[in-house]
Each structure stands twice: as structure tokens, then as C-alpha cells.
Amino acid sequence: MEHGKEVSKPLSIKYIADMPYKYHAGYYYSRFLRELRDNKRIVGVKCPKCGKVYVPPRIVCRDCFVKMEEFVAVSDKGTLLAFTVTNFSYIDTTTGEPKRIPFTAAFIKLDGADSNIVHCLDETDEKKIKAGMRLQAVFSDKRTGDYFHDIDHFKIIDGT
Numbered sequence: 001m002e003h004g005k006e007v008s009k010p011l012s013i014k015y016i017a018d019m020p021y022k023y024h025a026g027y028y029y030s031r032f033l034r035e036l037r038d039n040k041r042i043v044g045v046k047c048p049k050c051g052k053v054y055v056p057p058r059i060v061c062r063d064c065f066v067k068m069e070e071f072v073a074v075s076d077k078g079t080l081l082a083f084t085v086t087n088f089s090y091i092d093t094t095t096g097e098p099k100r101i102p103f104t105a106a107f108i109k110l111d112g113a114d115s116n117i118v119h120c121l122d123e124t125d126e127k128k129i130k131a132g133m134r135l136q137a138v139f140s141d142k143r144t145g146d147y148f149h150d151i152d153h154f155k156i157i158d159g160t
């Protein structure tokens with residue numbers, strides 16, 4: 001056997017998986033999605049013991065282990081903590097279509113929240129993006145109860 005280009009060329013394995021499914025979002029996440037869809041409002045839930053606000057809402061405080069029941073609105077503005085400009089496509093699990101590239105995935109701390117969220121920025125030039133920048137959510141005109149659709153993206157609102 002010769003060790004030429006043909007031998008070292010990577011092979012591929014074809015695999016077609018078609019496994020559509022959906023699961024119940026639960027009471028807390030459903031309320032979060034409903035507020036996005038119906039009111040363009042981002043809500044979290046506040047811990048009665050430590051006062052931390054979790055977005056998206058969750059039932060139990062991760063620090064105090066107490067049940068949280070007070071839903072509170074947080075700002076649609078926040079601070080960019082980290083980001084990555086992605087040039088590799090994948091199949092979007094909600095649409096079944098290839099994700100358009102490039103896109104910028106962002107780790108965001110909303111004003112009034114003590115937890116962070118992940119979403120996309122509309123800017124894909126990494127030279128124009130810096131951690132610490134102020135962002136604002138841009139809602140879709142037609143909202144359907146889907147987090148990555150109802151908030152279409154976050155836009156940069158200053159050049160900090």
C-alpha cells in the first residue's frame with residue numbers, strides 16, 4: 001500500500017438523522033416565552049432569600065435551594081460578557097435549516113438579572129465587537145413563542 005495523497009485523505013461517513021421531536025417547556029419557561037411573544041418583555045424569577053434574579057426563570061435558586069415564585073421583568077438592555085464569531089454552519093434545531101454564517105454568538109448579562117443568557121449579535125466583524133459593550137434586544141415583528149426567533153438578535157447600542 002502506498003502512502004500518498006489518496007491514503008492520507010480523510011474519509012467521510014454519511015449519516016442522515018431525521019428525529020424531529022418537541023417537549024413541554026414547563027410552567028416557568030412557558031411563562032418566559034409567553035412574555036416574549038405577547039409583550040416583548042423579558043422576565044426572570046427572583047429568589048426570596050438572596051434576591052438574585054434568574055433569566056430565564058428557574059424553579060429553585062442555585063445558591064439557596066429555595067423555591068422562587070416572584071416573576072419580575074428585567075431590561076431588554078444588557079452588557080456583552082463574551083462572544084464568538086462563528087463561520088461554521090450547523091443545522092438549526094428549531095428550523096431544520098442550515099444556520100446562516102457568519103453569526104456571532106454572545107454571552108449577555110441583562111440589566112436587572114444576576115444570570116446570563118446566550119443569543120446572537122447582528123455584528124459579525126470581530127474588530128467592532130468588545131466585551132463590555134452595551135446591547136439591546138431586537139424583537140421580531142411576528143413572534144411565535146420561540147426564544148431565538150422572538151428575540152431576533154441583540155444590537156450594539158454604544159461603542160464602549
Ligand SMILES: [Zn+2]
Nearest residue numbers: 047050061064
Ligand atoms: Zn437565592
